[in-house]
Amino acid sequence: MKERCECCGGDLGPHPVGLRYRGRESTFCSFGCAVVQAAPACCACGAKVLGHGVSVAGRTYCSRSCAQPGAAVAP
């Protein structure tokens, strides 16, 4: 049985990346896929939050501008 990347579904290359997140073990073809799959999404714009991000009231945002109240609300 051949494992496949849990992000893009492609074959695992010569350097698969194993990652444990949200209580389950996953295997990805590359670090890029692992990051995309495991990174939390910004609560305002939906972008993947890499690095620290901004956490406000238990929600994660990609930047301080997204974390500001009303930033994501359409006019």
Ligand SMILES: [Zn+2]
């Ligand atoms: Zn992949």
Ligand SMILES: [Zn+2]
């Ligand atoms: Zn954002």
